[in-house]
Amino acid sequence: MVFWVFGYGSLVWNPGFDYDEKSIGFIKDYRRVFDLACIDHRGTPENPARTCTLEQKEGAICWGAAYCVRGGPEKEKKVMQYLERRECEYDQKTLVNFFKEGDSLHPALTDVIVFTSTPDKVNNKYYLGPAPLDDMARQIATAYGPCGNNRDYLFLLEKAMYDIGQEDDLVIELANEVRKVLGVGNALPKDKKLVGPAQLPHPPHVPIPTLQLHHPLPEPIAMDT
Numbered sequence: 001m002v003f004w005v006f007g008y009g010s011l012v013w014n015p016g017f018d019y020d021e022k023s024i025g026f027i028k029d030y031r032r033v034f035d036l037a038c039i040d041h042r043g044t045p046e047n048p049a050r051t052c053t054l055e056q057k058e059g060a061i062c063w064g065a066a067y068c069v070r071g072g073p074e075k076e077k078k079v080m081q082y083l084e085r086r087e088c089e090y091d092q093k094t095l096v097n098f099f100k101e102g103d104s105l106h107p108a109l110t111d112v113i114v115f116t117s118t119p120d121k122v123n124n125k126y127y128l129g130p131a132p133l134d135d136m137a138r139q140i141a142t143a144y145g146p147c148g149n150n151r152d153y154l155f156l157l158e159k160a161m162y163d164i165g166q167e168d169d170l171v172i173e174l175a176n177e178v179r180k181v182l183g184v185g186n187a188l189p190k191d192k193k194l195v196g197p198a199q200l201p202h203p204p205h206v207p208i209p210t211l212q213l214h215h216p217l218p219e220p221i222a223m224d225t
Contacts (some may be wrong), residue, residue, distance in 0.1 A: 001076055003008070003200045005083065006098060008032055008064035009052045010153060016086065021068035024090040025100040025108060025163050031060040032168055034136055034154075036117050038089055041147040049143040049150035050128065050136055052157070053117045063166035066098050066112055086105040089126040090115035092140065096197045137177035151178050 007015065008028060013021075043049030051166035054062060069079045097107035100213045118124040131139075135151040158175045161167050 001073065002068065002070040003076060003080070004024075004064045004066050004068050004098065004109055004112040006064055006096065008054065008114070009157060011166070012069070013156055015067055017067075017069070017082050018075070019067040019079075020070050021065045021099065022107050023068075023108065023167075024063070025066060025098050026061045026063045027096045027098055027105075027112070027114065028029070028061055029056060030054040030062045030096075031057045032062050032170065033130065034091055034170075034174060035119070035128050035130055037128050038145070038150075039126075040088075041108075041145055042150045042153045043145045045141040045145050048128070048139075049120045049145060049153065050140050050151060050152075051089075054114065055119065057163055061099075061104075063161065063164065065164070066109060074123050087115040090118045091109070091116045091124055091126070092118060103159070133174060133177050136174060137164070137181050141178045141181040153184070154178060187211075 005011075009032075031054070032051050032052045033055045034050045035055070036051050037043065037048035037050050038047045038051045041049070042051065045087045069076050084187060092115070094114050095111045096107040096114050098112045099106075117127055119127055119129070121127050140150045140154055154171070154175050155178075158167075158171050161171060
């Protein structure tokens with residue numbers, strides 16, 4: 001068995017597992033949104049972080065990285081177990097077609113696994129839903145957990161998308177709104193280095209209001225989502 005998994009959040013810059021091949025490309029009819037709570041990596045149950053998930057939207061595309069895992073059942077099982085624990089806030093695995101730049105009609109890969117979440121606050125305790133940009137920015141600017149600050153997650157995603165040449169308008173807009181909250185200004189022009197996590201001050205801790213999946217979740221690990 002060989003499987004491919006598509007990353008659109010921290011998997012883009014930090015897969016955290018041994019893979020055999022990496023490919024940059026996009027999936028169709030999904031867009032990246034910051035509607036999912038993270039309570040064990042970049043946030044806590046009392047002060048959840050906002051991390052990205054996918055929202056279905058006809059005609060949209062979402063760029064990211066696809067990783068191939070091959071090498072026998074034991075290796076593949078180990079990687080999948082790692083991913084299921086790391087992505088424990090995502091309650092679904094969806095199979096999608098994966099496209100590469102230059103050919104949006106014929107998928108380069110089929111049946112690629114992507115971790116998604118049910119957009120239902122009743123059946124998915126991690127689903128926060130949409131919020132005004134300034135509210136999301138304040139939450140992201142102040143939330144932190146075992147893996148670090150929520151803002152670092154956003155800025156690292158912004159840089160990762162810049163590095164692969166596929167910047168995301170929502171990521172940029174939200175990152176610049178977070179910079180306003182932190183008082184550090186907008187990102188630099190494209191020919192300059194982006195403002196990264198190490199260059200930003202630690203914000204004061206401001207409590208965010210606390211937000212059950214319908215089935216038990218695997219035990220989380222302190223790894224980025």
